[in-house]
Amino acid sequence: MIADPRARVRLAQLHLYVDVHRHDRFVAPVLTVITGLLLSHWVPMSWALTWLGIELLIIAHYLWVYRRFKQAQPPPSEERRWANRIALAHGAHMLAWSSLVVWAWRPGDFGNLMFVMLVHVGLISLTVSMSHAHLRLLLLDMLPPVLALIAPPLLEPSAFHIGLSALGMAFCALMLLVGRQINAATTEAIELRQRNEQLIRELQSQASRDALTGVINRRYLMETGARLLQQHRHSGEPLALLIIDLDHFKQINDLHGHLGGDEVLVAVVNTCVQLVRASDCFGRLGGEEFALILPNTQFAQARDLAERLRTAIAALAISVKTETIRPTISVGVAMASDDDVTLSDLLRRADMAMYDAKAGGRNRVVCAPAGGRHTPQPAHP
Ligand SMILES: Nc1nc2c(ncn2[C@@H]2O[C@H](COP(=O)(O)OP(=O)(O)OP(=O)(O)O)[C@@H](O)[C@H]2O)c(=O)[nH]1
Numbered sequence: 001m002i003a004d005p006r007a008r009v010r011l012a013q014l015h016l017y018v019d020v021h022r023h024d025r026f027v028a029p030v031l032t033v034i035t036g037l038l039l040s041h042w043v044p045m046s047w048a049l050t051w052l053g054i055e056l057l058i059i060a061h062y063l064w065v066y067r068r069f070k071q072a073q074p075p076p077s078e079e080r081r082w083a084n085r086i087a088l089a090h091g092a093h094m095l096a097w098s099s100l101v102v103w104a105w106r107p108g109d110f111g112n113l114m115f116v117m118l119v120h121v122g123l124i125s126l127t128v129s130m131s132h133a134h135l136r137l138l139l140l141d142m143l144p145p146v147l148a149l150i151a152p153p154l155l156e157p158s159a160f161h162i163g164l165s166a167l168g169m170a171f172c173a174l175m176l177l178v179g180r181q182i183n184a185a186t187t188e189a190i191e192l193r194q195r196n197e198q199l200i201r202e203l204q205s206q207a208s209r210d211a212l213t214g215v216i217n218r219r220y221l222m223e224t225g226a227r228l229l230q231q232h233r234h235s236g237e238p239l240a241l242l243i244i245d246l247d248h249f250k251q252i253n254d255l256h257g258h259l260g261g262d263e264v265l266v267a268v269v270n271t272c273v274q275l276v277r278a279s280d281c282f283g284r285l286g287g288e289e290f291a292l293i294l295p296n297t298q299f300a301q302a303r304d305l306a307e308r309l310r311t312a313i314a315a316l317a318i319s320v321k322t323e324t325i326r327p328t329i330s331v332g333v334a335m336a337s338d339d340d341v342t343l344s345d346l347l348r349r350a351d352m353a354m355y356d357a358k359a360g361g362r363n364r365v366v367c368a369p370a371g372g373r374h375t376p377q378p379a380h381p
Contacts, residue, residue, distance in 0.1 A: 007076035014079055016190070039052075051096070065089040069082050090137070091144070099148070101148040127142055127145070128178055128182070135183050210283070212265060212266065214269070215282055216283035221285065224293065239295055242309075245331075329363070332353030333350065353366040
C-alpha cells in the first residue's frame, strides 16, 4: 500500500486541534455553569440543570477522548479513525450549545435575544480560532451553529427572522473564509516543520554514518564506546571490544581496483552486521579497520562471536567483474577491565591482539588478557 504523504500533515493538524481544544478543560465547564444559570431565567430550573449536567458529561467525554488520542500516539494511517472519534465527541458539544438557540429562544424578549446572539457569536468565533488547524473538523464544528441559524426562520418564517438568519449566515461564511486562510498558513508551517525535522534527521545520520558502508563512523563509534565503557563501570556488566581488520586489503585494491576493494568492504560489513545484535555497536574506525563493542558480553561469548565472524568472512566469495575475491579478517578481542581508564586503553589492547593475529599468519582471532599486561592468547582457525 502506498503511504499517503499528506497523512503525516493531517495527523499533525489533528494534534494541533486537540492541543488547542484541551484548554477547554479550564474554560468550557465555567462557561457551561454560567450559561446554565442564565438559562434558568427563561426555562424551568429542571431544564437548565438537565442541559448543564448533559453538557458537563459531554465535555468530560471529549476531554477523555483527547487524552486517549495523546496517549495512543497513533501512526498517520490512523488519523482518519481518530478524526472521526474526535469529531463525534466534540460535535456533541457543539450540538448541545447550538441547540440553545432553538429551545431556549423566547421571541420578543430582548435579553433572551442578546443571550442567544452571544452564544452564537461565541460558538462561531471560537470555532474559527480553535478549529482552524484541521479543515474537516473546522467545517464539522461550524455545522451545528449554521443549522441553529437556519432553524428560527423555519420555525417562524417572519422577515425579521429571515433577516437575522441571513446576517448570521453571511457572518459564518466570512468566518469560514478566515478559517480557511488560517488553515492554509498553519498547514504550510506544519509542512515546513516536518521537512526541517526530516532534514535534521538526515544530517544527523550523515554525520554519524560512514558513507560507503552505512555503519557508524569513527567519531560516533568513539562517543558511543566511551558511553558504554562508563556504563560498564557503573553496572559492572562485562564489556567486550573487537578490532576487525581485513587481511592484505592493499593487494585486493591493487589487483581489483579501488572499486573492487569497496565492494569487498561493503560485503564484509553486511556479513558482520547480520551476525551482531541490535544492542552491539559496530562501526568503521577507518580504512579497512572496524570495531565492534559488545555490551553485557562475557569473554567466551565475545571470542565465539569473533570466531563466527572470521569463519563467515572466510566463507565469502565476492564476484568482482570476472574474478572472485575471498577476503579474510584478523580479529583482536579485549575485555574492558579496571585498568582501562579511557576507551583508547581498551582499543589499544584490542589493537595489539589484532596485530598479534596478523603476525601469527592472519585470518585468525587473538584475545588479549584483561588488564594492562599484554600476553596474547591465540584462538587459531
Ligand atoms: N577500496 C578502498 N580501499 C581503502 C579504503 N580505505 C583504505 N583503503 C586501502 O586499504 C589499504 C590498507 O592497506 P594496509 O594498511 O597496508 O593493510 P593491508 O594491505 O590490509 O595489510 P594487513 O592489514 O597487514 O593485512 C590501503 O591500500 C588503503 O588505500 C576504502 O574506503 N576503499
